[in-house]
Amino acid sequence: MFRKPLAFTLATILSSIAFSHAEPTQAANHSDAPEIYFDLPIVTAAVPCARSGSGGLVDIELRLSSMIVAPEPKKIDQWIVRCQPRSSEVQIADYAPRTEVASGIAGPIQIKTTDESSKSVGLSIDGAYGNLAHGNVGADRGSKKFESLQYDRIAPVQAVTASGTINRGRGVYFKLKWTEQQVLEGEKTFQLTLSVPANWRGGLVDVSVIAQSEKKSFGGWDSEVVTLGKANFVVAVYGEGDNDAMHAAKSLAASEEALRKAAMANQRSPNPITGLMRNVTSLFDSNKQELSDRWLERLLLEGTSPHVDKQILALPVATRVAALDYCDARQTFVNLNESSDDTNRYVAAKPAMKRVVNE
Structure with a gap:
């Protein structure tokens, strides 16, 4: 008597389990999956560039690669990359690339203005004396003046790359914009100059990167920042040689x-x-x-x-x-x-x- 309801209950549970697992998988493959993936080598060498009794400076190079995997990806507006050594004894001495600006207009903008003024005075007298004589006297005077001014104006620019220090000089950030001159896909190179103590032989550097896009709402009144992909890396840096x-x-x-x-x-x-x-x-x-x-x-x-x-x-x-x-x-x-x-x-x-x- 009770076998059919029990079988129905078990079938309902199993179907619910299958549905609950299939739906998140589909969502993960579409809406939740990142549109861009990042990669960074875990090991890199530090090249000494200056040495003193209390410490020295070393240069490291970080090669960050990205791959857009979405078939119809959203527009990537910017990257934000943060780098910071874990040791409190290591400071950021220099970094590259520095802040750079660019314009979508090639060359300066030429502006030309022309001013024209004209003056004219005329006099005409006609006369006749019966059928014997006719006379006509006329005078005319005119002048024109042209003024032309031409100059070049600098084209408006925007920040293509912005960079600076964070956490009281212990870290550095890079902000890269997608423009006609800069495409945010492939490999980007970042250079850090670290101030290290005299006994330094190696250390860990934390690197984080996030790709963002600005999404405007209907009508363009509001906008929100959408994350398209992000990654965190730990890089082992050792002294060259x-x-x-x-x-x-x-x-x-x-x-x-x-x-x-x-x-x-x-x-x-x-x-x-x-x-x-x-x-x-x-x-x-x-x-x-x-x-x-x-x-x-x-x-x-x-x-x-x-x-x-x-x-x-x-x-x-x-x-x-x-x-x-x-x-x-x-x-x-x-x-x-x-x-x-x-x-x-x-x-x-x-x-x-x-x-x-x-x-």
Whole structure:
């Protein structure tokens, strides 16, 4: 008697699950998917350009690439790029490109004005004396004056690239506009000159980029800024010619790649039955909070500890080990600027950390 309603209920639940999962996927492929992707090498060399007893200056080059993937992309109005070294001992000494302006008009604007004035006076007298004589006297006087003025006016300009320091000189920003002379797709090069201490061998630089478009409402009265794509990167910068620092930077890059692969593998459900039961439970539990993937962002950008972060502690063992390996590689690279005693104390503490995770 009760089998049909029960079967109907299960069928309804399964169809609801399929619908709830298909709809967000479709939205992610259309409205939520970014229209532009960015890429930046994780390792770069710093070239010394000046050296003194208390420190020196090094030049680094950041090659930021972009690819527009939308078949009918929106107009990209500007990029905003921010760069900042993590170490408080490193300051921004110089940067390029600097603020640049350009105009949509080639050459100056020529303006010419002409003023013409004319004066004329005329006199005419006609007379006759019977049938014997006729007379005509006339006089005319006229003058014309022309004045011409021609000059060049500078064509109006707009900022193509704007740049300056942020966070009290510890970082720098670049704002790039899309114009007839500048296309915001492909590779753009940014140069930073860092003021570093005397014992500096390498460090981390945080780079963020966001692509924006100004969207006008109906009628053009209001406008809003729409984000078309964004990305965050951590660049390992090492001193040119320092082989140990170069190997430590490349080891950090390999650890980050392994961590990202482990994070992507963790997002896939290995057991479809387990995933099905989790989705059925979420239909009846409106207060259920799913684990976010912000743990990767916190680990890479904010330097959170994998030993105290609740989301990282809830990850599978393989993912937690990848997170620990990345933290070890990052700490090894950062410790290049520290004394040997501090480095030895950290290396001695690493086995204890691994034992805590395995337990």
